[in-house]
Amino acid sequence: MSGSGNETRTHRIAVIPGDGIGVDVTAEACRVVDAAGKAYGFDVEWTSYDWSCERYTATGRMMPDDALDQLRPHDAILLGAVGYPGVPDHISLWGLLIPIRRAFEQYVNLRPVRLLPGVQSPLAGRTASDVAMTVVRENSEGEYSRVGGRQGVGADEMAIQTSVFTRRGVERVVRYAFELARAQDLPVCSATKSNGIVYSMPFWDEVFAVVAADYPDVASEQCHADALAARMVLAPERLGIIVGSNLFGDLLSDLSAAVAGGLGIAPAANINPERTYPSMFEAVHGSAPDIAGQGIANPVAQVLTAAMMLDHLGEAGAVAGIGTAVDAALTEPAHRTPDLGGRATTTECGSAIVAAL
Numbered sequence: 067m068s069g070s071g072n073e074t075r076t077h078r079i080a081v082i083p084g085d086g087i088g089v090d091v092t093a094e095a096c097r098v099v100d101a102a103g104k105a106y107g108f109d110v111e112w113t114s115y116d117w118s119c120e121r122y123t124a125t126g127r128m129m130p131d132d133a134l135d136q137l138r139p140h141d142a143i144l145l146g147a148v149g150y151p152g153v154p155d156h157i158s159l160w161g162l163l164i165p166i167r168r169a170f171e172q173y174v175n176l177r178p179v180r181l182l183p184g185v186q187s188p189l190a191g192r193t194a195s196d197v198a199m200t201v202v203r204e205n206s207e208g209e210y211s212r213v214g215g216r217q218g219v220g221a222d223e224m225a226i227q228t229s230v231f232t233r234r235g236v237e238r239v240v241r242y243a244f245e246l247a248r249a250q251d252l253p254v255c256s257a258t259k260s261n262g263i264v265y266s267m268p269f270w271d272e273v274f275a276v277v278a279a280d281y282p283d284v285a286s287e288q289c290h291a292d293a294l295a296a297r298m299v300l301a302p303e304r305l306g307i308i309v310g311s312n313l314f315g316d317l318l319s320d321l322s323a324a325v326a327g328g329l330g331i332a333p334a335a336n337i338n339p340e341r342t343y344p345s346m347f348e349a350v351h352g353s354a355p356d357i358a359g360q361g362i363a364n365p366v367a368q369v370l371t372a373a374m375m376l377d378h379l380g381e382a383g384a385v386a387g388i389g390t391a392v393d394a395a396l397t398e399p400a401h402r403t404p405d406l407g408g409r410a411t412t413t414e415c416g417s418a419i420v421a422a423l
């Protein structure tokens with residue numbers, strides 16, 4: 067079936083379903099990828115890992131000592147979500163997600179959103195042509211550092227958390243944003259806060275200006291993160307690629323997801339652009355303990371996340387096919403899950419996408 071001769075392409079994917087709804091939505095995403103493989107001529111070899119909070123409770127570790135060695139030979143990693151009540155979030159985050167992101171130099175966190183058919187934006191009167199933007203979040207340093215400490219007791223207790231911004235770290239993520247903007251013919255907006263944060267943010271701005279000079283064909287601007295948040299609500303049509311630090315990118319991408327219809331439809335990827343290591347694909351949402359086990363989680367975010375993975379693996383035909391199938395499925399109200407005002411279960415929504423493929 068493959069375009070070049072009769073050799074089938076095989077992608078080796080590590081799957082970490084994780085906790086809560088991560089398990090349910092990842093099952094649907096794998097089903098959609100397998101169906102896309104049949105339609106577009108590739109095979110996927112899945113290797114599943116039970117690394118999760120459940121495992122932590124049983125063994126005291128989120129993942130085994132040689133976890134990174136086990137993951138390294140794969141072409142990509144598909145992750146559901148990790149985190150569950152009973153296990154502190156910093157344990158699940160620093161015990162699994164962050165080691166993978168850092169060891170595999172996944173310094174770009176990519177979060178595209180668009181308003182899908184049949185999905186109502188919380189912004190009055192906004193349609194698909196108004197809401198389509200991508201947040202490029204720095205994913206390896208910045209505010210999410212382990213530099214700092216706590217000391218003192220009682221009223222004298224204090225905590226210090228230090229941000230770390232390196233020239234190499236800022237430049238590479240800003241450059242990625244400009245490359246993406248050039249490829250998609252969109253403007254770049256840099257989220258800053260150089261009025262209040264007087265060392266790291268002016269540094270970020272300086273590096274942004276240096277990189278921008280290499281892309282005279284790409285429209286670019288800087289915007290204070292707070293004003294940018296307001297603009298994402300008031301004038302989303304004027305935004306394309308938004309690049310921000312680890313913290314600003316995190317906050318702004320939850321906002322962009324909300325503007326496009328919520329966490330249930332927002333995909334994301336942790337990319338190692340040099341492809342030295344596998345990249346990791348995980349929806350923006352978490353394990354949603356409030357609806358876990360009910361079979362009503364929206365699988366669309368994870369399906370679109372799997373499509374980003376196929377894009378990374380060069381399966382452009384399948385990516386377009388999945389996009390069209392998601393649109394077709396959501397156009398029918400009966401296929402929408404409760405977060406989109408429907409009554410479909412996770413599996414029913416997934417099956418509708420598979421059927422549309």
Ligand code: NAI
Nearest residue numbers: 147148149150155329330351352353354356357363364405
């Ligand atoms: P969350 O994203 O799990 O849930 C926030 C709200 O959105 C909940 O009301 C949930 O029901 C709803 N929601 C999320 N995804 C949905 C979907 N696919 N369909 C329908 N509704 C959906 O965030 P929360 O509650 O702050 O975190 C829960 C746990 O997940 C925590 O332990 C947190 O640390 C972890 N988490 C993990 C992430 C990851 O693995 N990358 C990312 C964010 C949170």
Ligand code: MG
Nearest residue numbers: 316317320350
């Ligand atoms: Mg977040």
